[in-house]
Each structure stands twice: as structure tokens, then as C-alpha cells.
Amino acid sequence: MALSALLTSTSAQHLPAWWPGSNTCLLHVVTGLWCPLCGGTRATRALLDGSLTEALGWNPFALMLECVLVAALLRYAAARAQGRTRMLLTGREGIALGVTAVVFFAARNTPWLQPWLARLLGPPGYGA
Secondary structure, X not given: OHHHHHHHHHHXXXXXXXXXXXXXXXXXXXXXXXXXXXXXXXXXXXXXXXXXXHHHHHOHHHHHHHHHHHHHHHHHHHHHHOOOOOOOOOHXXXXXXXXXXXXXXXXXXXXXXXXXXXXXXXXXXXXX
8 A cells, every 4th residue: 555655656746747648538538528536636746746726726526535535544554453344434435425526526517607616626727
């Protein structure tokens, strides 16, 4: 787990700040809709550069999800260290994450909300 985090953060540091990424999101290519994680890699990159506002501009849901997963992994590791078994996420937590993802997806792709929310819920320049 630690090795994975180290490799991810190290490889993200080598991406240029202007890197737009490749459009490999199949949902976006086929439908033109932004999935809940579109911009997540760029948000993580901006956060690693110390720019929280830019990271939130790319994808606030992805950053929230990263925080939740880190907390869940720490909680899981603490339980395992004490010899207890536990699920990574409880059923309620999984449902809450799923509902949040659906609400974010809907808000991000609702056309009449775009004039107000595009700068908050889409990649920079999306609502400009």
C-alpha cells in the first residue's frame, strides 16, 4: 500500500502542470458527459503541487473521495494491527459514496446549472 502511494505520487510529480491528459474516459468520449472522476488525476497533481484551489477546480469529488479512502485505509490498518478484521467500508459508507457520486454526476452535467456550477464542478475553462 505504501509502495503504491509512493509510486503514484512520484509519477504524478513528473507530469507537466499544463498537461491536459488524454481523453481516455469512455463515458466522455461516447456521451460528452463528465463522469464523477473526470479531472481526478489533474486534481491530484495540482494538490501535490500545493494548489488546493486549482485541485478543487479540477474535481472536488475526486479529492473528497481520496480523503475518504485514505481515512478508510488507516482505519482498516489500525484494526488489522490490533488483530481485528473489518471491511474497508461499511455498507452505509459505500451507499453514501455512491449516492454522492450520482448527485455530483447529475449536478456536473445538468445544462441549466452550467452557468453557475461549471467553474466549480468541471475542468478549468469548461464553463468559461
